[in-house]
Amino acid sequence: MLWITCPTCGQRPVTEFRFGGELPHVPDHLTDEADRNLDWVWMYDNVDGLTTERWFHAAGCRRWLTLRRDTRTDRVVA
């Protein structure tokens, strides 16, 4: 099970949190403004490895947090 350390509440199980999505990241090689907008709105890095993402502690302090997670193991790293 994925455990998340909330800055307010400490280590809590994933079932208390709502996933808030990966941080948007538009690649530098996209230079056209329309291409950049399309990428920002729809595309995902969908990283196989370390990803930076937002979580909401819905059944706890109800605050947002940002963390790093390894998607290969589904474990929080920082």
Add this chain to the structure above:
Amino acid sequence: MNEFVETILDLTWHEPKRSYDVVIVGGGGHGLATAYYLATRHGITNVAVVEANYIGSGNSGRNTTIIRANYGIAESVRFYQHSLELYATLEEETECWIMHSTKGLLWLAHTEWGMRAERARTLLNQACGAETVMVTPKEAQELCPQLDLSGGGRYPVLGASYHPGAATARHDRVVWAYARGAMRRGVHILQHRPVIGLLREGDRVTGVQTDAGPISAGVVLGAVGGRVTQLADMADVRLPIRTHPLQALVTNAYAQGFGPIVSDSELLCYVSQTPRGQMLMGAEFDSQPSYSMASSFEFLQGVAAKVTHILPFLRDLRVLRQWTGICDISPDYSPIMGATGVDGFLVTTGWGTWGFKAIPAGGEAMAELIATGQTPSLIASFGLDRFAADHAMADQGSAGTR
């Protein structure tokens, strides 16, 4: 394909070549069906299917084997209805037993919102050629006597939509049927051959790089499940895909027999019986994207709580196995098929939790696209360019998950 399968199937293995007209990356249902239809419908047999593991080792061997067409947007209903019809004649066509069994599917509603959604689904399905009708709670219980119409007191059944054409088939056998049919006609299947790069000349994709050397191709089709973002990245193609784990489980055998497939749009779970008698069930995919195939206790807990509300007899059964597949979830819960904007590189992806039922129609349409260069009208709405055109095909309510 493992040794046991080879003893029951009559297979023709080929020496790999350095060049093919078409290279399909991913030996799952969609990749193999595309190869099969290229060979049978279009006479294109200079084709290789390149699979990193053994065929059917990904999501084609991990799904809950449900075939249905009761979707919520017209384009999807037509597409999946065609697929359902192709499945119904697949045994005859391939001369392989896929254990196809028409069971019907009940989609339960517990709220007035749910009833509205099911009524809308019923009307749309009828207008688009799929058979779906509304049934009362009493009629639902006649179709499935095990149903608790009070929903354990918390989820009373107000009604249901019933889709009599829904079926199940043995997923491995579907993969093997297409593989055998394709191989007999000269298609090469290369197992245990991971693709580690795409060959590129200028703006074109001209083949694949494998750990055993390059293979050049006129067209490369990405038909992988789970790792499509990494494959597309090799061609600098960005995809609107998130990879989420989806779990499922089977119980020990339920000897009394269980008729239809039962699905629930509010509890978001689905239950059917396998030909062995085991009860097969699944629920929502994990909330966070991940490539881990670890099974979790939260899933067991969650799915058990849901299904026992509507089917209390399941409390007396034991969980035999639990497993996970990693699914390509598209933002609008519809597939993405066709051109990528890079010449020589096509994808069939975004199959999320709904890919198994689409194998015949998806393979047939991709084969037609590769053979003729024209996108068949059946899949014209499902191109990657729909996002730039602001024509997302939103149909989350029909995925049975969220």
